[in-house]
Amino acid sequence: MKKIFFLSFWIVLLTINPGRSEILEDLWNKYVPLADSGPSQAEAPIGRLFGAPTPERDAIYKDNWRYRSETYELHFDNPVDLARTVFGIALHAGDIDDTIKQEQFIGGVLGYHYRTAQITDWLNDVVAQKVSSPSLDEGVLIGMLLQDGVIHIQEGRFQPTGRAGHVLAAAPGKKRTFEGNLLHERLHVLWDEDKVFQEQGKNAWKNLSDSDRAEALKKLARYASGNEQQLIEEWAIYRAETTNMHIR
Numbered sequence: 001m002k003k004i005f006f007l008s009f010w011i012v013l014l015t016i017n018p019g020r021s022e023i024l025e026d027l028w029n030k031y032v033p034l035a036d037s038g039p040s041q042a043e044a045p046i047g048r049l050f051g052a053p054t055p056e057r058d059a060i061y062k063d064n065w066r067y068r069s070e071t072y073e074l075h076f077d078n079p080v081d082l083a084r085t086v087f088g089i090a091l092h093a094g095d096i097d098d099t100i101k102q103e104q105f106i107g108g109v110l111g112y113h114y115r116t117a118q119i120t121d122w123l124n125d126v127v128a129q130k131v132s133s134p135s136l137d138e139g140v141l142i143g144m145l146l147q148d149g150v151i152h153i154q155e156g157r158f159q160p161t162g163r164a165g166h167v168l169a170a171a172p173g174k175k176r177t178f179e180g181n182l183l184h185e186r187l188h189v190l191w192d193e194d195k196v197f198q199e200q201g202k203n204a205w206k207n208l209s210d211s212d213r214a215e216a217l218k219k220l221a222r223y224a225s226g227n228e229q230q231l232i233e234e235w236a237i238y239r240a241e242t243t244n245m246h247i248r
Contacts, residue, residue, distance in 0.1 A: 045069065046148060046164055051077030060179065065247045067189050072116075072150050072164040075182070076171035083109035084137035086169070092122040092131055094227045108222060111170040111181040113188035116160040119167060120151055123158040166192070186247055187237045201236025 045068050049061045061075050076082040083106040090096050093114065096105060123142065125131045134142065145151045150164045168185040172178040191198050208216065216235050223230055 045073070046150070047071075047073035047075070048144060048148075049075045050081065060182065065186060067166070067186075067193055067247075070164055070193075071166040071168060071186075071189055072145070072148065073182075074144075074167075074169035075178075076169060079110050079171035079173060080106055081137075082111070082169050082171040083107075084135065085141040086112050086114075086138070088126075088132065088134055088138050089114060089119060089122050092125065093118055094224050095230060096222075097224045097226075110173040110176060111168070111185045113166060113168040113185045115192065116145075116150060116165055116167055119145065120158040120160055123151075127158070180241070183247070184237060184241060187240055188233070190247055191233055191237060197240075198236075201239070202232060204239065205232045205235060 045062060045064075047061070049057060051057075057075065061073065074082070074085075086109070087102050087105050090105065090112070091098060091100075122131070126133060142151075145167070146153075148163075149161055150167065151158055152161050153159075166189045168189065170178060170182040170185050173181060191201070205213070217231065219238075220231050220234055223234060225231075
């Protein structure tokens with residue numbers, strides 16, 4: 001498994017930035033522990049569970065919620081490890097302003113959700129040198145997605161394989177539980193897939209008074225201020241969380 005993981009990662013590394021072979025040893029030493037953390041491609045559900053396994057964590061990971069078969073889930077035990085895998089993607093997707101420093105970002109992220117196509121769009125822009133090359137931690141995410149058959153390289157471009165339409169990650173925080181953060185990210189999947197849920201959220205936002213909308217925007221200050229659709233989505237999902245909504 002280690003060899004497969006690092007072969008996938010190494011192909012990506014050379015594809016996006018030839019001439020970086022001097023860092024192979026450092027990559028090996030840093031990421032060998034991660035290489036043993038996930039299931040093989042043939043196993044279901046798809047994704048990876050990092051850290052010490054427990055019956056409780058295993059049950060949450062295998063929970064057969066409505067879109068589990070279409071979602072690649074990464075269950076982290078450390079939010080810093082999670083945040084380091086996704087900074088470049090968040091910038092590319094417009095989820096955060098380019099004024100946000102990586103250190104700020106890493107200190108405040110407990111989860112993420114992206115459509116698989118958003119990740120391959122980012123990677124193709126990396127290859128085209130439209131955006132910066134991934135960090136080593138972001139490269140590990142790429143390697144996992146390749147190894148687990150979520151994305152592949154076809155005709156010189158990164159593309160989704162169709163195995164999972166969504167990629168999400170969650171970690172525990174000091175004030176929010178892992179379960180709460182995971183529900184939040186799963187609700188993002190529901191937002192994309194369930195048009196009724198999405199329209200209900202959009203209509204609720206439209207019906208807010210000017211003062212209530214201004215107050216909501218204050219609470220969403222860490223997100224990119226120019227990405228209105230993201231702000232509405234985040235507000236609607238936080239609203240759904242307050243009703244103790246469950247996804248079945």
